[in-house]
Amino acid sequence: MCGICGTLNWGSVAAATAALVHRGPDAAGAWHDDTCELGFRRLAIIDLTPAGQQPMCNEAGTLWLVFNGEIYNHQALRMELERRGHVFSSRTDSECVLHGYEEWGAQVVQRLRGMFAIALWDQRTRKLFLARDRLGIKPLYYCGVGARFGFASEIKALLGLPQLDLQPDHSALWDYLTYLYVPTPKTAYRSIRQLPPAHTLEIEADGTQRIACYWKLENWGAPLGTSEPQLHARWLPAVEALSDKLREAVQMHLLADVPVGLLLSGGVDSSAVAALACAAGRAQLQTFSIGFDVDVHSELPAARASAAAFGTLHREQVCTQASMAEGLQQMLQLYDQPFADASGMPTLAVARLAAQHVKVVLSGDGGDEIFGGYRWQQQWLDMAAQRVPAALYERVLLPAFVPLARLPRVAGLINRLHLDVRGKHGPERYGALLAKIKSFQKPHLLPELAREFRDYDNYWHWRAHWRADLDLLSQAQCADLHTYLPDDILTKVDRASMAVSLEVRPPLLDHELVELAAGMPAEFRLGKRLLRAAVAALLPPAVLARPKRGFSAPLLHWLRPETRNGVKLGGVALWAMLVLDAWRGPPARLPPA
Known part of the structure; x- marks a missing residue:
């Protein structure tokens, strides 16, 4: 690196x-x-x-x-x-x-x-x-x-x-x-x-x-139309093929002339990589985890349990609210432009911890994209089954509520009921579902640019990578693989790790493994069914049963909401504006918690 x-x-x-x-x-x-x-x-x-x-x-x-x-x-x-x-x-x-x-x-x-x-x-x-x-x-x-x-x-x-x-x-x-x-x-x-x-x-x-x-992920497996994929004739051969490819990818990613460790969250993805790395027969591996001073956000207990099961030499650290002010300036120094992923700070912290002991670590990045693990992917599928006509949302409900969206309760209602999402289709719906700051809020937050971008396509990036010919799950995965994964997840990991001279290797993004997983039927991928089956013999039952938890700082607990030009902001949306403020001018002051 x-x-x-x-x-x-x-x-x-x-x-x-x-x-x-x-x-x-x-x-x-x-x-x-x-x-x-x-x-x-x-x-x-x-x-x-x-x-x-x-x-x-x-x-x-x-x-x-x-x-x-x-x-x-x-x-x-x-x-x-x-x-x-x-x-x-x-x-x-x-x-x-x-x-x-x-x-x-x-x-x-x-x-x-x-x-x-x-x-x-x-x-x-x-x-x-x-x-x-x-x-x-x-x-x-x-x-x-x-x-x-x-x-x-x-x-x-x-x-x-x-x-x-x-x-x-x-x-x-x-x-x-x-x-x-x-x-x-x-x-x-x-x-x-x-x-x-x-x-x-x-x-x-x-x-x-x-x-x-020079490369496109063209082949995505079509749905089988079954509610019990584990009983399908293709299930066991798929599990075996994935298991073999996972072992091969992890083994290849361990190649180095320096010590190699593992970033461990306790979730399925990182635990699967850790289990396969330990099974490869290396000397005792070191694992590294990060937690928070807000228990509901901390994954340290799960990471400790996984480390104990695999017999690794485990180290951990806790991020606190006191790190927020320093973290805001670090975000600008690392990324050189606005970047608001709230997990940027804990990623830097765990990289710094690991860099004190090893030069290379393996990670579980990419598992959600290639094995259908994100919550919003399930939301996307659920919305497709809605019975209320889309036109009712887009032509009646949304126009009625948007003029009142500066009122916190109205904005909250739009978000909870996805009123700005359900009336759209294809990449517009997917974009509106994922956007943390709504399109009707942007003119109030950047009023000096509102006229210039009045007719702007806010969802062009998703549209550029949209595959209308695919099934619903594959559409979402394909979009995430080409947008969120490289521009957010991998950008975050590269900058945070290289800031402390640490190489991070993601075996789950071996392109042969990605091609194999994408070619599996959609029902096999959804909710990481296939991944869990492929590593079931290696992971403790508690890890296999553990639901998806995002790796992000507890901003709702650390930041007090504030109102900007009539738009109430909290959590990651407020963090995004603080980062933008800091990039555009003097260092921003964090609002008190």
Whole structure:
């Protein structure tokens, strides 16, 4: 895991490389020719010798690489490339990417199994090649002005480039109130974009850009139409296939030349990863958990029980209300733009705890997306069965209540009854269901942008990844996999962990595992039925029966609600506005609890 950056026709990357020191404190590297300059910060995980230093070049010195991530099938790739005549000078996975590009060109990304952000400068063709992994585990941002081009692992590394326009992207700020993150490919800055997951970007020396998608999750299993999926003839073969793939993925994710630990919440996802990791026969593994000073939000008792069952060396920590003020500024320092996931603070805390003992941890991220575990996915299914005509909500009830929505009781009624959701269809309904700040509230919270975005499509990001041809559960999962997962969950985990120089690996997002799970019938996926069955022999019954609990700070307990321009805000909605305030100006003061 590392930090990478580079420029074409834009001069030194010394400042950009220094801005990424937290991502790679073990070593630094740089290289340049008359057009391209590459910068690198190393967090040494595989082949800890100087042979793994980057920027890395081929034997001829014509191809230069900086790489962030891990390629879990690099040993198999190395053997294949050696049979084809390639000579290696290190044991690193990054060198497999370098030789793989020599052999297969841009198609090398099709052969990589792992998480990655890649930058390759080819001196022969005078082209820069960028690529991001399929699920968006590793970040990659870029910007361009004419023939000048820059890229980096984080936005902060680009902010110092001379003559870069740092005006805010108003549409991104308007989107932020809907999603509570800035959706890809946007950032909060007009001139900086994020490369979408599963995409490559080729840049000519004159600044010409070509972007392409190299992977899509096309095949989703159709419903079987059964209320008892466990009795279906396909059930047992599916459980066995998933069990085998889970073991394989976890085993591959344990590969490292440094100690590996586990982030453990006590839920099914992280407990399944922990159980499989322990079963792989490693020495006693270390597990790390975080809790809160509000008992109803704390998962520490469940995490302790799981750790005891697996025999791990367990460590834990408690987040308190006192961490809120510090956390607000940390959110800006980590993400470089507004980002309001309330679990950002505890994720940073557990990463900091783990980083004191290990360099790498496995996590259970991705389980809800690929195995249908989110509560809102069930809500989405339940709404499809409503008998009241949608037109009644959209044409009668909602128009009657929205003008009164500044009254707290009216706003509460709209939220409780989903009056703004039930009259919509497809991505509009799904977007309205997930939005914490309602579309009719946004003009009051950002009145200076209200006229500019009066006819704006608030749900464009969900719409861009909507599959109308799929069943209802697959529609929701597909949308989450392309929006919430990369732009919220994986962004949060990457920034929080790399801020303390910790590599987090999510085995449940191995793309072969994701493809296998998505291809299973919808009834098998719903509520993590298939995942629970696949790991049933490894987990304590209490863990298997434990209902889904979100990993987020208890903001309703820590923040006192306040009213802004007639809109009463509390919890994550208020937190979102506090983060936006802090990004736009002087540090915001937290309201007393």
